[in-house]
Every structure is written in structure tokens, then in C-alpha cells.
Amino acid sequence: MRSRVPHVSQVRTHCPYCALQCAMRLESNYGGYAVRGDATFDVNSGALCTKGFTAAETLAHPERILTPLVRRDGVLEPASWEEALDLIAERFLAIGERHGRDAVAVFGSGALTNERAYALGKFARLALRTRNFDYNGRFCMSSAAVAANRAFGLDRGLPFPLEWLDRTECLLIAGGNPADTMPPLGRRLGERRTGSSIVVDPRRTPYAAAATLHLQVAPGTDALLANALLHVAVAEGLVDDAYVAARTKGFADVRRQAERADPERAERRTGVPADDIRRAARMLAAAPSAIVLTARGVEQHRDGSDAANAYVNLALALGLPGRPLSGYGTLTGQANGQGGREHGQKSDQLPGYRDARDPAARAAVATAWGVSEAALGTPGLTAAEILGALGGDVRALLVVGSNPAVSAPAAAAVRAGLERTEFVVVCDFFPSETTRYAHVVLPTLQWAEESGTVTNLEGRLLLRERVAEAPAGPRSDLRVLADLAARLGAPGVLPSSDPEAVFAELARVSAGGRADYSAASHARLRAGETLYWPVSQAAPNGTPTLFQEGFATADGRANFIPADESAPHSEAPDDGYPYAFTTGRVRDHYLSGTQTRRVERLVRAAPEPFVEMHPVVAAHHGVADGDLVRVRSRRGSVELRARVTADIRPDTLFAAFHWAAPRAANDVTSDALDPHSRMPAFKGAAVALERVVPL
Numbered sequence: 125m126r127s128r129v130p131h132v133s134q135v136r137t138h139c140p141y142c143a144l145q146c147a148m149r150l151e152s153n154y155g156g157y158a159v160r161g162d163a164t165f166d167v168n169s170g171a172l173c174t175k176g177f178t179a180a181e182t183l184a185h186p187e188r189i190l191t192p193l194v195r196r197d198g199v200l201e202p203a204s205w206e207e208a209l210d211l212i213a214e215r216f217l218a219i220g221e222r223h224g225r226d227a228v229a230v231f232g233s234g235a236l237t238n239e240r241a242y243a244l245g246k247f248a249r250l251a252l253r254t255r256n257f258d259y260n261g262r263f264c265m266s267s268a269a270v271a272a273n274r275a276f277g278l279d280r281g282l283p284f285p286l287e288w289l290d291r292t293e294c295l296l297i298a299g300g301n302p303a304d305t306m307p308p309l310g311r312r313l314g315e316r317r318t319g320s321s322i323v324v325d326p327r328r329t330p331y332a333a334a335a336t337l338h339l340q341v342a343p344g345t346d347a348l349l350a351n352a353l354l355h356v357a358v359a360e361g362l363v364d365d366a367y368v369a370a371r372t373k374g375f376a377d378v379r380r381q382a383e384r385a386d387p388e389r390a391e392r393r394t395g396v397p398a399d400d401i402r403r404a405a406r407m408l409a410a411a412p413s414a415i416v417l418t419a420r421g422v423e424q425h426r427d428g429s430d431a432a433n434a435y436v437n438l439a440l441a442l443g444l445p446g447r448p449l450s451g452y453g454t455l456t457g458q459a460n461g462q463g464g465r466e467h468g469q470k471s472d473q474l475p476g477y478r479d480a481r482d483p484a485a486r487a488a489v490a491t492a493w494g495v496s497e498a499a500l501g502t503p504g505l506t507a508a509e510i511l512g513a514l515g516g517d518v519r520a521l522l523v524v525g526s527n528p529a530v531s532a533p534a535a536a537a538v539r540a541g542l543e544r545t546e547f548v549v550v551c552d553f554f555p556s557e558t559t560r561y562a563h564v565v566l567p568t569l570q571w572a573e574e575s576g577t578v579t580n581l582e583g584r585l586l587l588r589e590r591v592a593e594a595p596a597g598p599r600s601d602l603r604v605l606a607d608l609a610a611r612l613g614a615p616g617v618l619p620s621s622d623p624e625a626v627f628a629e630l631a632r633v634s635a636g637g638r639a640d641y642s643a644a645s646h647a648r649l650r651a652g653e654t655l656y657w658p659v660s661q662a663a664p665n666g667t668p669t670l671f672q673e674g675f676a677t678a679d680g681r682a683n684f685i686p687a688d689e690s691a692p693h694s695e696a697p698d699d700g701y702p703y704a705f706t707t708g709r710v711r712d713h714y715l716s717g718t719q720t721r722r723v724e725r726l727v728r729a730a731p732e733p734f735v736e737m738h739p740v741v742a743a744h745h746g747v748a749d750g751d752l753v754r755v756r757s758r759r760g761s762v763e764l765r766a767r768v769t770a771d772i773r774p775d776t777l778f779a780a781f782h783w784a785a786p787r788a789a790n791d792v793t794s795d796a797l798d799p800h801s802r803m804p805a806f807k808g809a810a811v812a813l814e815r816v817v818p819l
């Protein structure tokens with residue numbers, strides 16, 4: 125029996141969208157729900173952005189999928205749950221038998237709660253027994269995760285409470301646009317009363333315009349810029365030698381590299397005036413406390429993880445990580461971008477954020493699950509590689525919480541791959557550009573309809589309570605996975621689809637791992653406790669601040685990682701493709717747009733995609749604001765409205781990726797991958813621009 129939903133307005137839940145995870149309350153309102161920000165939660169103090177305020181409009185939306193759909197004679201038609209689940213199990217087993225189990229791949233999501241992410245990984249490993257499973261966080265967090273793991277031995281987006289961003293004396297944000305991507309945070313940062321701020325971005329974003337200093341960097345040159353900042357620190361005696369000696373290792377190589385990156389040379393490639401580079405380094409070094417943050421602008425490049433490490437190197441040389449109100453962090457993206465990378469929904473990683481190649485980690489998880497170590501499998505393809513193998517080695521695909529037909533790099537090729545794939549299953553609550561290629565669609569519950577936990581950008585566990593009754597028809601991802609596991613002959617793999625029970629298992633299995641949740645529970649979160657991981661037997665009340673005593677490396681020292689700034693640029697502009705094309709977000713839409721393109725108020729606020737260009741570029745091409753232009757790369761082309769603005773560099777074009785083909789920015793982006801993180805170079809394409817002449 126389903127328990128009844130308590131009187132809604134008494135219950136706090138959290139927003140379905142970004143990693144800020146603003147707290148909200150839903151109130152019944154003429155058959156729908158009104159959303160209010162929850163003033164008692166310190167992260168958003170009652171504030172929400174336009175997406176949060178309108179989040180409940182997707183719950184009873186008329187386009188919601190209410191029954192399973194099965195493709196018959198080319199058309200998706202309603203089917204019973206029994207029929208759909210039987211068909212999936214039968215086809216997955218048959219394809220596995222014919223082509224090997226790795227021919228069935230799984231694509232998960234940072235939108236999934238911790239419970240769903242854990243269940244999906246366990247399902248892929250032990251029920252499907254495939255090596256090929258990964259999730260969309262590979263497109264989001266992976267470069268920063270590599271950087272933090274290499275440097276600190278641990279990756280928690282912010283290793284300190286969010287509130288430090290208000291109080292640190294100098295805040296540098298590279299490649300992040302919080303005013304649009306986390307508006308309540310953007311507002312908080314705008315209200316900072318003390319100290320200074322530095323923004324590194326090819327565009328003058330709202331926060332860049334308000335910052336003490338804006339370094340308007342050329343896309344893809346952050347590693348050189350960060351090395352040049354370090355150069356100044358070395359040359360001017362600003363390095364914290366005592367800290368470097370006591371708490372780090374590997375500085376000598378990195379220093380030699382930085383010595384070559386003098387500001388004048390860096391200016392030529394990065395476009396940032398040498399004097400501004402000097403000023404930024406001095407501001408950071410002189411401040412009593414300072415924080416260096418990176419976000420997707422730095423990370424979504426072919427050298428994204430090295431570029432992130434270059435910023436970490438700077439932070440380490442200045443002695444910031446582990447000091448009060450200081451450090452390095454990354455702004456995590458999706459609702460559960462943090463937790464989504466901790467519980468084993470990717471083949472190179474085991475629950476508890478353990479490395480799947482580490483024998484001790486394998487032994488621990490195998491024991492906890494009561495299976496052999498061999499049953500855990502070995503790492504297979506990563507997200508972009510899975511999509512690249514569609515219709516080839518990957519013959520069947522299960523997608524849970526992603527829309528790669530819009531959000532993947534070089535997306536036209538991905539859609540062609542989906543078309544060729546023998547059997548595609550998508551779990552979603554809305555039709556998407558990806559469900560168009562599905563053979564079976566399973567309708568699932570939305571965020572407000574099932575309890576579950578997420579881990580926000582600070583590594584803080586949050587309980588999203590169920591506050592809305594689900595319509596008849598859809599089922600939870602947890603139940604779907606449990607039912608499928610049973611049909612695949614592995615009923616014991618997911619014995620329960622109750623989120624609280626799944627969390628209890630996840631917490632137990634995480635014990636001893638890097639992200640240890642073993643002392644956490646739904647009950648503690650429901651009681652209002654504030655828990656940052658690790659929440660372990662050794663730290664039962666959680667760990668708001670990491671690295672104060674030592675780093676999570678074997679010897680407790682942080683590692684300097686050389687960042688080769690001469691590494692091949694994702695795709696350098698040339699005569700045929702003269703502009704750097706970078707991509708990102710607008711305030712009113714979320715990722716591939718499946719949800720927000722269905723909310724009227726958001727569509728009105730941001731009705732169609734555009735490409736930002738400098739007036740000099742517009743004049744050169746005879747383009748006026750609002751004209752239709754074509755942006756063309758080696759992968760494909762897209763037609764967009766010109767938005768002419770002096771806020772962007774004259775060698776750079778910018779577009780958001782929230783819309784579908786023929787207006788999909790990702791039909792143009794590069795599918796080159798960072799060799800360490802396998803992150804696609806979403807922000808590193810070279811393009812040509814032409815005016816579309818109306819017929």
C-alpha cells in the first residue's frame with residue numbers, strides 16, 4: 125500500500141534541476157501545485173530561480189507519458205507493464221547471447237537520486253552483467269573529478285561549506301556563470317560585502333560585469349592562463365613556500381612549466397592583458413583568504429582535466445586548500461551530479477566512490493554484495509564511447525535520465541547511431557528526442573513523487589520528500605529495475621524498491637569507501653540533521669570541511685600535476701573555420717530542455733536559440749541582431765538567430781544547447797575527448813559563420 129502524501133505545504137523538498145538543490149514547498153492550488161522557496165534552508169534562504177518556481181508544472185503536464193510504449197510496425201503504441209518488461213528482458217537476453225553481454229549498454233544520469241544511481245549500477249553489473257555502462261555526468265563533472273582525485277585523492281565538488289563563498293576575501297571563478305546557472309547563488313555572490321572577485325570567461329557574464337577583475341580569456345586557453353598566474357606568483361615571491369614544503373609534492377616540475385608561461389607570452393594566446401594577469405595573481409596572493417573555482421567553461425575541453433589541475437596548482441602554490449575560508453572547488457551541475465558519481469553507476473567505479481581497478485575496493489564491495497570479485501566485471505566503454513559504438517558493438521541501449529540525441533557532442537552522429545541500434549529502451553516521464561528512437565519507453569515518476577536523497581554541490585546529503593501523488597501508470601525507476609532484474613534471472617540483486625531500504629543498503633556498502641555514507645539514513649535527514657560526507661562511524665556527524673589535517677592521498681600530501689598548455693587545442697580556428705565556438709546555458713532552460721521547453725513561462729522568457737557574436741563580427745558578415753545565421757563546423761551546421769553583443773570576444777561565438785535539431789548546438793560541437801576524463805570538448809569547436817539569406 126502506498127502511504128498517503130502528507131499535507132503538502134508542511135513538507136520540504138528540493139528542486140528537480142541543478143546542483144544548488146534549493147529547498148521548496150509545494151502547496152495544492154486549484155488542482156495543481158504552487159511552489160514556494162523554503163526560507164529555512166540556508167543554501168537558498170527562500171529564493172528560487174524561474175526554473176524552480178515553475179518546476180511543478182511538469183507534474184500534471186498533458187504530455188506526460190502514462191503507460192509503457194512498445195514499437196509496433198514502426199510506431200510507439202501503449203502496452204501493459206507486463207508486456208513491456210517481458211519484451212525488454214527477452215531482447216536483452218537474446219542480444220547478450222548472440223553478441224556477448226557487453227553488447228547491451230546502459231546510460232545513466234546525474235538527475236537520478238542516490239538510490240536510483242546505486243540501483244542502476246548494481247543492475248548493470250550484476251543483472252545485465254555488461255561492462256559497458258556509464259552516465260551523463262561524464263559530460264559534466266568528469267574533468268574536475270579527475271583533477272581533484274589526482275591532486276587531493278578525493279573529489280567532493282566543494283570540500284568546504286557553500287557559505288565560505290560569501291566570506292572568502294578573494295573569489296576567482298573560471299568558466300562558470302552562476303548568475304544564470306545557479307541564480308540564488310549568483311545573487312549571493314553579488315551581495316558579497318568583503319573582498320574582491322575575479323571572473324575568467326570569454327563573455328562578460330552578469331557576474332563578470334560586477335567582478336573586480338574580468339579576464340576575458342580565449343576559449344580553450346585556461347591551462348596557459350593558470351600557468352601564467354602561477355608564473356607571476358613564482359616570479360614575485362608570492363608562493364607559500366612553507367605550505368608547499370609541508371603539505372604538497374611535485375612542485376618542482378610545475379614550477380619549471382610555469383616559468384615558461386610568462387604573462388606577455390600568455391597574453392598572445394589567451395588574449396588576457398599581461399597586466400591583468402599580474403593583477404589577478406597579486407589579488408589572490410595578497411588576500412587573507414581566497415577560493416579558486418572552476419566550472420564547465422574550463423573543464424569541457426580536450427585538455428579539461430589538465431586545465432582544472434592548472435587552477436588547482438595555483439591554489440596549492442598559494443597555500444589555499446585546507447586553510448580557513450580558502451581552497452579549490454568546482455561548481456557541480458546536475459541535481460545529483462555529486463552523488464551520481466559516487467554510487468557506482470559507471471563501470472570504472474564501485475559504490476562508495478571506489479576505484480573499480482583497486483583490488484581492496486573490489487574485495488570490499490564483493491563481500492558486501494555477497495558475490496565473487498569476478499562478478500563485479502571490469503571497466504568498459506565511457507559515455508561518449510558507448511554512444512559512438514551504437515549500432516556497432518553496442519546493439520542494445522538502456523537510457524535512464526538522459527537525452528543524448530540533444531545533449532551529446534556531434535549529436536547528429538549519435539542520432540544516426542540510435543537509428544541503427546537494434547533495441548533501445550528509455551525510462552523517462554516525457555517524450556524526448558531520444559525516445560523517438562526507442563523500441564520501448566517506460567514511464568517513470570518525477571522528483572516530487574518518490575522520496576530519495578541527493579548530494580548537493582557541497583557534498584551535503586539532502587532528502588527530497590515525496591510531496592505529490594503520482595498519476596496512475598508510471599512506476600519508479602527503482603521498481604522498474606527490480607522487476608527487470610527478476611526477469612533477467614537475478615531477483616536477489618535488487619530485493620527492494622523502497623528508497624529508504626535502498627539507501628540503507630547503499631550506506632552499508634559505502635562503508636570504508638571514499639564517499640562513506642554508512643552513518644547516514646533517511647531518518648536522520650528527515651529529522652533535519654545537516655550531514656556532509658563522509659558520514660561514517662569515524663565521523664558520525666559528517667564532515668563539512670575536508671583537508672584541514674591532510675589530503676586523502678596515501679601520504680597525506682596534495683599533488684601538483686603538470687598541465688601541458690601546449691597540448692592540442694580541442695580544435696584550433698583556421699582559415700576555413702575562423703571562430704572559436706563555445707556553448708553553455710541560459711537561465712530559463714535546463715540541459716536538453718525536455719522539461720523546461722514544456723513550461724510556458726520559461727518558453728516565453730527564452731523562446732528560441734541564438735548565437736552571440738561581437739558587433740565587429742556581425743558587421744563583417746552583414747548580420748543584424750535577430751537575423752538568421754548558419755554556424756558550420758566539420759561535424760554539421762545549425763541555424764540560429766544572431767544576438768549581437770559587445771559582451772563577447774570578437775574571435776568567439778557562443779550558443780546554448782537546450783534545443784533540438786535543426787537548432788541543436790550539438791550538431792556542431794566537437795566529439796574530441798579529454799584523454800584522462802573522457803569528457804567531450806563541448807566548448808572547443810572551430811566554426812564558420814554565414815548569413816542565411818531568406819528566399
Ligand SMILES: Nc1nc2c(c(=O)[nH]1)N[C@H]1C(S)=C(S)[C@@H](COP(=O)(O)OP(=O)(O)OC[C@H]3O[C@@H](n4cnc5c(=O)[nH]c(N)nc54)[C@H](O)[C@@H]3O)O[C@H]1N2
Pocket residue numbers: 142143264298299300301302304305306324325326327329341342343344345346419420421422456457458706707708709710711712713714715778807
Ligand atoms: N539555467 C541553467 N542552469 C543550470 C543548467 C542548465 O542547463 N540551465 N545546468 C546545470 C548543469 S548540469 C551544469 S554542469 C551547470 C554548468 O554551469 P556553468 O559552468 O556555469 O555553465 P556553462 O554555461 O556551461 O558555462 C559557464 C561559462 O563558461 C564560459 N566559457 C566557455 N568557454 C570557456 C573557456 O574556454 N574558458 C573559460 N574560462 N570559460 C569558458 C561560458 O561563456 C559560460 O559563461 O549548470 C547547472 N545549472
Ligand SMILES: Nc1nc2c(c(=O)[nH]1)N[C@H]1C(S)=C(S)[C@@H](COP(=O)(O)OP(=O)(O)OC[C@H]3O[C@@H](n4cnc5c(=O)[nH]c(N)nc54)[C@H](O)[C@@H]3O)O[C@H]1N2
Pocket residue numbers: 233234235236237240260261263264265420424457458524525526527528530531532533551552553554556568569601707708709714715716717718719781789790793806807
Ligand atoms: N554543447 C553542450 N552540450 C552539453 C553541455 C554543454 O555545456 N554544451 N553540457 C553537458 C552537461 S554538463 C550535461 S549534465 C549534459 C546533460 O544532458 P542530458 O543527459 O540530456 O540531461 P537532461 O536534459 O537533464 O536529460 C534528462 C532526461 O531524463 C529525464 N529525467 C529526469 N529525471 C529523471 C529520473 O529521475 N528518472 C528518469 N528515468 N528520467 C529522468 C528528463 O525528463 C530528461 O528527458 O549535457 C551536456 N551537453
Ligand code: SF4
Pocket residue numbers: 139140141142143144145146168171172173174175176177305306307308
Ligand atoms: S538555482 Fe537550481 S536548484 Fe535553485 S531553483 Fe534554480 S534550478 Fe532549482
Ligand SMILES: [Mo]
Pocket residue numbers: 263264265457458461
Ligand atoms: Mo552538467
